[in-house]
Structure formats: C-alpha cells, structure tokens
Amino acid sequence: xxxxxxxxxxxxxxxxxxxxxxxxxxxxxxxxxxxxxxxxxxxxxxxxxxxxxxxxxxxxxxxxxxxxxxxxxxxxxxxxxxxxxxxxxxxxxxxxxxxxxxxxxxxxxxxxxxxxxxxxxxxxxxxxxxxxxxxxxxxxxxxxxxxxxxxxxxxxxxxxxxxxxxxxxxxxxxxxxxxxxxxxxxxxxxxxxxxxxxxxxxxxxxxxxxxxxxxxxxxxxxxxxxxxxxxxxxxxxxxxxxxxxxxxxxxxxxxxxxxxxxxxxxxxxxxxxxxxxx
Amino acid sequence: xxxxxxxxxxxxxxxxxxxxxxxxxxxxxxxxxxxxxxxxxxxxxxxxxxxxxxxxxxxxxxxxxxxxxxxxxxxxxxxxxxxxxxxxxxxxxxxxxxxxxxxxxxxxxxxxxxxxxxxxxxxxxxxxxxxxxxxxxxxxxxxxxxxxxxxxxxxxxxxxxxxxxxxxxxxxxxxxxxxxxxxxxxxxxxxxxxxxxxxxxxxxxxxxxxxxxxxxxxxxxxxxxxxxxxxxxxxxxxxxxxxxxxxxxxxxxxxxxxxxxxxxxxxxxxxxxxxxxxxxxxxxxxxxxxxxxxxxxxxxxxxxxxxxxxxxxxxxxxxxxxxxxxxxxxxxxxxxxxx
Numbered sequence: 189x190x191x192x193x194x195x196x197x198x199x200x201x202x203x204x205x206x207x208x209x210x211x212x213x214x215x216x217x218x219x220x221x222x223x224x225x226x227x228x229x230x231x232x233x234x235x236x237x238x239x240x241x242x243x244x245x246x247x248x249x250x251x252x253x254x255x256x257x258x259x260x261x262x263x264x265x266x267x268x269x270x271x272x273x274x275x276x277x278x279x280x281x282x283x284x285x286x287x288x289x290x291x292x293x294x295x296x297x298x299x300x301x302x303x304x305x306x307x308x309x310x311x312x313x314x315x316x317x318x319x320x321x322x323x324x325x326x327x328x329x330x331x332x333x334x335x336x337x338x339x340x341x342x343x344x345x346x347x348x349x350x351x352x353x354x355x356x357x358x359x360x361x362x363x364x365x366x367x368x369x370x371x372x373x374x375x376x377x378x379x380x381x382x383x384x385x386x387x388x389x390x391x392x393x394x395x396x397x398x399x400x401x402x403x404x405x406x407x408x409x410x411x412x413x414x415x416x417x418x419x420x421x422x423x424x425x426x427x428x429x430x431x432x433x434x435x436x437x438x439x440x441x442x443x444x445x446x447x448x449x450x451x452x453x454x455x456x457x458x459x460x461x462x463x464x465x466x
Numbered sequence: 467x468x469x470x471x472x473x474x475x476x477x478x479x480x481x482x483x484x485x486x487x488x489x490x491x492x493x494x495x496x497x498x499x500x501x502x503x504x505x506x507x508x509x510x511x512x513x514x515x516x517x518x519x520x521x522x523x524x525x526x527x528x529x530x531x532x533x534x535x536x537x538x539x540x541x542x543x544x545x546x547x548x549x550x551x552x553x554x555x556x557x558x559x560x561x562x563x564x565x566x567x568x569x570x571x572x573x574x575x576x577x578x579x580x581x582x583x584x585x586x587x588x589x590x591x592x593x594x595x596x597x598x599x600x601x602x603x604x605x606x607x608x609x610x611x612x613x614x615x616x617x618x619x620x621x622x623x624x625x626x627x628x629x630x631x632x633x634x635x636x637x638x639x640x641x642x643x644x645x646x647x648x649x650x651x652x653x654x655x656x657x658x659x660x661x662x663x664x665x666x667x668x669x670x671x672x673x674x675x676x677x678x679x680x681x682x683x684x685x686x687x688x689x690x691x692x693x694x695x696x697x698x699x700x701x702x703x704x705x706x707x708x709x710x711x712x713x714x715x716x717x718x719x720x721x722x723x724x725x726x727x728x729x730x731x732x733x734x735x736x737x738x739x740x741x742x743x744x745x746x747x748x749x750x751x752x753x754x755x756x757x758x759x760x761x762x763x764x765x766x767x768x769x770x771x772x773x774x775x776x777x778x779x780x781x782x783x784x785x786x787x788x789x790x791x792x793x794x795x796x797x798x799x800x801x802x803x804x805x
Contacts, residue, residue, distance in 0.1 A: 308549035308569075325550040407550035408535045408542075409500065422536065425668060426508050427696055 222440050225433035237434035245411045246419035247438060253327070253402075253415060254395040257334035261391055265342025266384070270376070272343075273350035274358070284347070290339045298336045299404025302329060325407035330415060333401035338391045345387030349380050382457030389453065393446040397439060496529040497522075499731055502552035504539035504714075505668070506688055510751040511556070517747060518738050522731075530731075538666075539625055546571065546719060553723050553732045556716045559625055561785045563717050576717040585713035586739035587753035590774055591633045593704040594674065594683040594690045601681045605706045606637040610655035615680035617662055619670045621792070621799050626667040628793060630684040632782060633710035635792075636775040640708065654802035663803075675701070686712070687768070688752035711774035714753075 226234050237243065271277075272284055290298070304310050306323040316323060323329045361371045377384075399417040406413045408422070416435060423432035503511055515532040522530045535542065535550070539558035546552050547569040555572075557563055560583075566572050577584050595603050601614060609616050619627040634656055635649060642648035661680045664670040667689060674683035675693050682704075685693070690703050716736050723729040738744050745755035749764040761770060775781065782788040792798045 303548050306549075308547065313549065322551075324548065325545065407502075407545045408537050409550075410534045410536075412533055425505070426536075427692070 219440050222433055222436045225429065226437035229430065233430060234434045234437070237428075237431040238438065240431065242410050242414070243416075243419060243423075243431065243435050246414050246416045246435070249327070249330070249412075249414065250396055250416040253330045253334050254392055256331045257338055257395045258388060258391050260331075260335050261338055261342050262384070262388055264339070265344075265346060265387060268343045269346035269350055269380075270372070272347060274355060287340050287343050290337050295333075295337050295398070295400030296404060299333055299401040302332055302336075302401075302405050324405045325409065325413060327413065329405040330402050330413060333405050334395045334398050337398050337401050338395045341391035341394060342384065342387035345383045345390070346380050349383040350376070353379050382453055382460060385453050386450065386457070389446055389450045393443055393450075396442055396446075496531060497728070497731055498531045498533065499553045499728060499735055500533045500535070500551060501554050501556060501735070502535045502542050502546055502550060503556040504542055504558045505536055506686065506692070507556060507714075507751075508534075508536050510748060510753060513751070514739070514744060514747045517743055518735060521738060521743070522734075532735075540565075551722045551726070552719050553726065553728050554716060554718055554736055556714070558712075558714050559785070560713070560715050561789075563715055566717075566719065571719050571721045572717055573720045577715060579718070580716060580736055581740060582756045583713050584715045584717060586716060586736075586744065586756055587714065587748035588756060588774075589687050589712045589714065589753055590705075590709045590772065591629050591684055591712075592687045592690050592709065593706060594685050594693060594701050595681065595704055597700055597702060599702060599704065603682050603704055606634050606656075606708070607641065607652075609634070609659060609682060609684075610652055611659075614659050614682065615661045616656060616659040616682055616684065617664075617670050617674045617680040618660060618684040619667050620663045620665055623665045624667055626686055626689075627670075627684075628788075629686075629710050629712055631792065631799065632777070632788065633684075633706075633708075633775075636710055636779070636781060637706070637708045639781055650798060650802060653798075657803050687754070691752040691767075705769035705772055708773045708775070711776045713776065 226237075268283070268287060272280060303324055306312050306316060306329065321328075323332065357375050358371050361375045362368075366374070397417055398415075399421070402415055403418055403421075406415070406418055408414055408418060414422070416439060420432050420435045420439070423429075423435065501511060501515075511532075511534055515534065519530045519532060522528065535545075535552070537545075539562045543555070543557060543562040543565050546555060546566050555563060555566065560577065563572065563576065567574060567576065580586070582588075593603055595601070602608065603614070608614065618630045621627040621631045631653070634653055638649040638652040642652065662670070662673045664673055667686065670683060671685060671689060671693055673679050675697060683690070683693075687703075687705075694701055694703060716739065718729065718732045718736065720729075723732045739748070740757065742757070742760060745757045745760040746763070749755045749760060749767070752767070754768055755761045755764065761768065777788060778784050790797070
C-alpha cells in the first residue's frame with residue numbers, strides 16, 4: 189500500500205510536470221511570443237499599428253461576422269437540440285451525426301462549396317445576379333462560411349444536458365396547460381442556460397479566429413472582406429511584422445478573455461447543478 | 467433567463483443592422499473602384515491609389531474610394547472568374563489575365579488596349595548576393611560553377627521561378643549559340659546547385675535572407691530591393707548583363723465595369739499609371755517605368771543597359787509554347803530536375 193502510494197506519487201509528479209511542460213512549450217510560449225513581438229517596441233507602436241484604418245476595419249468586420257454567425261448558430265443549436273432530445277422521428281441519429289460534419293470536414297472544402305454554389309460559375313448565380321444579391325466575395329459569404337465552421341458548438345453543448353434531464357418536467361408543464369413556448373421558456377431554458385452560454389462562448393472564440401473557409405470566400409478586398417485573421421496573414425507576408433503581431437495580440441487577448449469567461453460560466457454552472465441536487 | 471437570451475440576441479440584431487450601413491453608403495455618389503492585384507504590388511498601389519484619388523478629386527470634385535485586393539496572381543485571377551467583381555486587374559502574368567478572358571469577362575485584345583502590351587511598368591530577374599559578393603557572382607555562368615549555393619523557387623509551382631529559369635535559358639542560348647543539348651546541360655548544372663527549392667518566391671526569399679542558406683538568390687528586382695531595405699548592410703544586388711523582361715499587365719474587366727457603369731473611371735485609372743506621376747511611383751517602388759525618360763531618372767537604382775529578352779522572343783514564342791515545352795509534366799524541367 190505504502191509502496192503503491194509512493195510510486196503513484198512519483199508517477200503523478202512526472203505526469204503533471206510533463207503536462208505542464210507540454211502546455212507551456214506548445215501553447216503558452218508561442219502566445220507569449222506573439223504578445224512580446226507586439227509590444228517589442230512599446231505601447232505606442234502597438235497602438236499605431238492597431239489603429240491603422242485597415243486593421244480597424246478588419247477587426248470591425250470580424251466582430252460583425254462573429255456576432256451574426258453566433259446568433260444564427262445559437263438559434264439553430266436550440267432548435268436542433270430541442271428537436272433531437274424531445275421528439276422521436278426517423279433519421280434522428282443520422283441528424284445528430286450530420287451536425288458534426290463541420291468538425292470532420294476541412295474548412296477549405298466548406299469555402300469551396302460556397303464558391304461552387306454562389307460563385308459566378310455556381311448554380312445559384314443567375315438567380316442571385318437577377319436579384320442583385322452578393323454572397324461570396326462579400327460579407328454574407330463570410331458569415332455563411334463562419335456559420336458552417338462553427339455550426340456544432342452550441343447544439344453539441346445543449347444536447348447532453350437535455351438528454352440527462354429527461355422529459356418529465358416538460359411533460360408535467362404541458363399537462364398543467366402550459367403552451368410549447370411557455371414550457372420552453374420556463375422549464376427547459378433554465379436547465380440549459382449555462383450549457384447554452386458555454387456553447388456560445390466556444391462558438392464565439394472559434395468564429396473570431398476562423399481562417400480557412402473565410403479565406404476562400406473572401407476575395408481579400410481590403411477594408412471590405414478582409415477579416416482580422418486574414419489581415420494578420422497578409423501583413424505578415426508583406427514583412428509588416430509589427431503590425432501583424434499587434435493585430436494578432438488582439439485575437440490572443442480576445443481568446444484569453446473568452447477562456448476566462450468560459451471558466452467562470454463553468455464554475456457557476458457547477459454550483460448551480462449542486463444546488464439543484466440538494 | 468429571458469435576459470440571457472436577450473443579451474445574446476440584442477447585440478446580434480444591432481450589429482446586423484450595423485452591417486447594412488456600409489451597403490447603403492455605397493449608394494451615395496462617391497465613386498468606387500476595385501483593383502484586384504498580386505502580392506508584391508501592395509506598397510506600389512497604396513501610394514498610387516492616393517495619388518490617383520487626389521488627381522480625380524481635383525479633376526471632378528468627387529471623392530473616390532479604391533478597394534485593393536492582393537494575393538497570389540493566379541489565385542487572384544481565379545477569384546475574379548468566380549465572381550469577385552474587380553473593375554481592373556493588375557496581375558503578374560499575361561496568362562492570368564488570359565484566363566479571365568477565357569472565362570468571358572474580358573474581351574480579347576485587352577493586351578493592345580494600353581501602351582507597352584498593357585504593361586505600365588516592367589521588372590526583371592536579378593541576383594541577390596551576400597555583402598561584398600564573397601563568391602564573385604557576376605553572371606549566369608557563375609551560378610553553374612561548383613560550390614555555389616543557389617536559391618530559387620520551384621518553376622513547377624511558382625510563376626516567378628519560371629522567369630528565373632527562362633532568364634538562365636536565354637543567357638545559355640546566346641552563350642552556346644542555340645545548341646539545345648548544351649543549353650539543357652547548363653541549366654541542369656544550375657539546378658544541381660540549388661540548395662532549397664521552395665514553392666513560392668517569398669519562401670525562397672526567407673530561406674536566403676532569414677535562414678542564411680545559399681550564396682545567391684534569384685529574385686524579382688523589386689523583391690530584391692525590398693529584401694535589401696528590410697536588412698540593410700547584409701546583401702547587395704548584382705544585375706547580370708542578360709536577363710528576362712517581365713511585363714506585369716493590367717486590364718479592365720469588361721463585364722464588371724459594364725455592369726457597374728465604371729468603364730470610364732477604370733480606363734482613367736489605368737491610363738494614369740502611364741502619366742509622369744504614375745511612372746515615378748512605380749519607379750519608387752522598384753518597378754521599372756515603361757516611360758524611357760522617367761526610367762532615366764532612376765538610373766542610379768536600375769541598371770538600364772541590361773539586355774532583356776521578352777517571353778515573346780522567338781526563342782520562347784510566348785507563354786503558351788514556353789509553358790508546354792519547359793514546365794508541363796514531362797517537359798524540359800522535369801527531365802533535368804529528377805530528384
């Protein structure tokens with residue numbers, strides 16, 4: 189017993205040290221490098237790079253795309269999770285699998301699919317030009333591409349919670365005469381709110397940084413369809429190292445903030461769950 | 467709980483409306499022009515667009531916004547074909563514009579629409595060597611000597627690298643008086659000296675400049691000057707007596723300007739590249755002005771008496787035949803570079 193304990197402690201130390209070393213070496217260090225590069229010459233040059241017209245426009249565009257994509261995916265995630273856990277219908281398992289497609293498919297393919305659909309050679313193009321709608325190489329294309337890539341995040345967080353809860357309370361509510369919307373609002377939503385928020389945060393983090401799919405449908409029109417990640421890459425390739433890393437620092441800061449928010453939400457939801465159990 | 471949902475959705479809707487604002491702004495009377503260009507012209511067009519907007523404002527009293535896009539030349543052409551609504555394209559190679567022409571967006575004959583094969587500026591391939599030129603590299607035959615480390619991108623994947631290859635070919639053709647067997651052997655020797663064959667021009671520049679590999683980098687003149695400016699005192703440029711003349715072309719995208727009613731503006735935009743001011747701006751950014759008098763003003767920067775051979779020289783017969791003979795699968799390059 190004693191020997192076991194000692195060996196386990198040794199094993200534990202090694203594992204913990206290895207984990208920390210890995211995280212430090214491959215995750216934390218590169219991010220610190222970004223921040224260091226951004227502030228290498230002080231705050232003033234950093235601020236000048238970030239307040240450059242095109243960087244500011246790229247940031248604004250990234251925020252707009254992210255908010256729209258997250259809003260869509262939140263709505264969709266709620267509907268899909270509700271449908272999958274509260275009703276039974278043929279092809280349900282299949283639908284759940286389909287939701288995960290964006291996890292498996294390369295973002296480049298997502299972008300190309302939109303080009304082949306809405307681009308000049310795509311089948312929807314005649315209809316779009318007739319009605320003067322622009323999708324690819326314009327903001328709607330960026331939003332669509334981002335939606336595709338961040339599709340599963342919200343639904344994936346809610347489904348397990350709803351499944352674990354079961355349908356008893358909702359059935360009770362319906363029996364007591366509550367309408368569908370009332371049931372959803374007063375019974376279902378309180379159970380899933382933290383999972384929902386958690387999903388939204390993850391979704392936001394992923395949407396802000398999306399590169400691959402957006403790169404394909406963007407057309408790189410500076411000040412128009414250049415999101416922050418695309419802009420960072422262009423700046424870097426054009427030898428504007430300081431500007432590039434300054435812009436990257438914004439993304440890193442956003443990511444850190446979102447992670448902090450995620451941890452807070454996780455903490456609250458655990459406390460919340462404990463209260464319910466008691 | 468309603469609050470949480472409202473917290474998420476309210477800003478979303480607000481920003482959604484916000485996103486519509488630029489669209490409505492576009493309806494106002496200030497003119498707009500989209501120029502889809504390639505990677506190394508970013509600084510050039512940054513300055514040129516400001517100059518042209520000022521000129522336009524002076525002339526018409528209207529504001530002009532020029533939207534710029536940069537990327538790999540062929541990739542950029544592809545986005546225009548797929549529906550990126552460029553008014554003008556200013557790309558690296560005529561074949562990229564020909565691709566847009568073949569898609570039906572540009573009318574045939576675009577290359578005679580503007581002076582000098584529709585190339586307002588030209589460039590050539592030069593050598594970038596380490597400070598003091600320790601290996602004494604002066605001309606193409608120095609690249610074939612033993613113990614010289616050459617850096618160039620792969621002609622199979624990089625447009626720029628094809629120019630490097632063809633420039634060497636032009637030199638060898640003159641040296642060996644058209645004896646193709648000897649020319650091929652000479653090119654093979656140069657490529658045997660290649661240390662790293664990157665996929666793109668920027669990759670090669672990094673290999674040479676940042677990673678310190680090799681004795682000589684074959685590069686675009688404008689790229690070489692850019693690298694020189696980035697790392698003062700470490701490198702120098704050697705202009706070989708013979709090289710190739712690259713003519714990056716410009717064109718109006720007919721379908722798009724007709725749709726948007728911007729033909730007149732687009733024509734003026736490209737014409738102004740040939741004005742004294744436009745020519746000086748291209749010279750300042752290390753593209754050779756096509757106007758001889760303006761080029762003369764830059765004689766301290768460019769070696770103007772180089773013998774420059776164009777791709778349309780009978781030796782190559784234009785891009786189509788050159789591509790087929792040298793770079794297609796099983797072509798001359800595949801035969802000499804079998805590693």
